[in-house]
Amino acid sequence: MENFRNDITRIKCNPKNFNRIGYGNIKDLILFYSKTSHPIWNEPREKYSAKDIEKLFPKTDRQGRRYTTVPIHAPGETERGKSNRPFRGMMPPKGRHWRTDVETLEQWDRDGLIEWSATGNPRKVVFADEREGKRVQDIWEYKDPQYPMYPTEKNNKLLDLIIRTSSNPGSIVLDCFCGSGTTLKSAQQLNRNWIGIDLSEHAIRATTKKLENTEESFFVSAPEYEFLQLAAVNCDK
Ligand SMILES: C[S@@+](CC[C@H](N)C(=O)[O-])C[C@H]1O[C@@H](n2cnc3c(N)ncnc32)[C@H](O)[C@@H]1O
Known part of the structure; x- marks a missing residue:
C-alpha cells in the first residue's frame, strides 16, 4: 500500500447506448504505483485552455x-x-x-x-x-481510437504521458500485455528501451507492423529488436 500513489480516472470513449440497467461505462481506472519512494517523476504540465x-x-x-x-x-x-x-x-x-x-x-x-x-x-x-501550463490532475480524457487496428488498442497520447512522466530517455519500459504494441511504439519514439510480451501471435504481428511504421527522425531512430520465445515445458512422464 505504501507504493500506491494515485488512481486515475480515464475517460476512454464517448457515451454509448446500453440496454442493461445501470450507468453507462465510459471510464477506466489506472492505478499508479511506484517501486521506490523516489521514482522518476518528470512533472507533466497541461496547456491552459x-x-x-x-x-x-x-x-x-x-x-x-x-x-x-x-x-x-x-x-x-x-x-x-x-x-x-x-x-x-x-x-x-x-x-x-x-x-x-x-x-x-x-x-x-x-x-x-x-x-x-x-x-x-x-x-x-x-x-x-x-507559464508552463497547469498541473495534471487525476481525471484524464484520452479516448481510444474509434477504428483500432487491434481490438483493445490504447490511445498513444495516454501512453506518451505516462512514459514521459515516469521514465527518462534510456530507461526500460516493460509492457507484459503489449497487444498491438502501442506502449512499445511510444517508448521507441521517446527514446526509451522497451520489452513487450504477449501470448497471442496476432498481437506480435500487430506489434511488428506498428513498430515498422514508427516514423524515423533526427531524434528517433528505427527500432532494433529481436524476438525471444520462451516455452515452459512440463517434463513429468
Ligand atoms: C488489453 S490488451 C493490450 C492492448 C494494448 N495495450 C494495445 O494498445 O494494443 C491485453 C493483451 O494481453 C494479452 N494477454 C492476455 N493474457 C496474457 C498472458 N497471460 N501473457 C501474455 N499476454 C497475455 C492478450 O493477448 C492481449 O493482447
Whole structure:
C-alpha cells in the first residue's frame, strides 16, 4: 500500500447506448504505483485552455498580453535576512515577509513587473504566456481510437504521458500485455528501451507492423529488436 500513489480516472470513449440497467461505462481506472519512494517523476504540465486563461489571467496589458497579479509577501515573519527589509519605504505586512529579497523586488519594479494599486499596494505581474501550463490532475480524457487496428488498442497520447512522466530517455519500459504494441511504439519514439510480451501471435504481428511504421527522425531512430520465445515445458512422464 505504501507504493500506491494515485488512481486515475480515464475517460476512454464517448457515451454509448446500453440496454442493461445501470450507468453507462465510459471510464477506466489506472492505478499508479511506484517501486521506490523516489521514482522518476518528470512533472507533466497541461496547456491552459482559452477558458482557463480568461479565468486565471483576467487582465490585459497594453501589448495585449494576458496577466494576473499575486502578492509579493507570504506568511511568516523573518527576524533577519533580506526579505524583511523595506521595499520602496514599505515593510511587509505584520506576520509576513517579502517573497524574495528586496534587490529582486526593486529589479521587478524597474522591469514593470510590479503593479501598484491606487492605494499603493504592490503586486507581482504574472503573464499567461510565461507559464508552463497547469498541473495534471487525476481525471484524464484520452479516448481510444474509434477504428483500432487491434481490438483493445490504447490511445498513444495516454501512453506518451505516462512514459514521459515516469521514465527518462534510456530507461526500460516493460509492457507484459503489449497487444498491438502501442506502449512499445511510444517508448521507441521517446527514446526509451522497451520489452513487450504477449501470448497471442496476432498481437506480435500487430506489434511488428506498428513498430515498422514508427516514423524515423533526427531524434528517433528505427527500432532494433529481436524476438525471444520462451516455452515452459512440463517434463513429468
Ligand atoms: C488489453 S490488451 C493490450 C492492448 C494494448 N495495450 C494495445 O494498445 O494494443 C491485453 C493483451 O494481453 C494479452 N494477454 C492476455 N493474457 C496474457 C498472458 N497471460 N501473457 C501474455 N499476454 C497475455 C492478450 O493477448 C492481449 O493482447
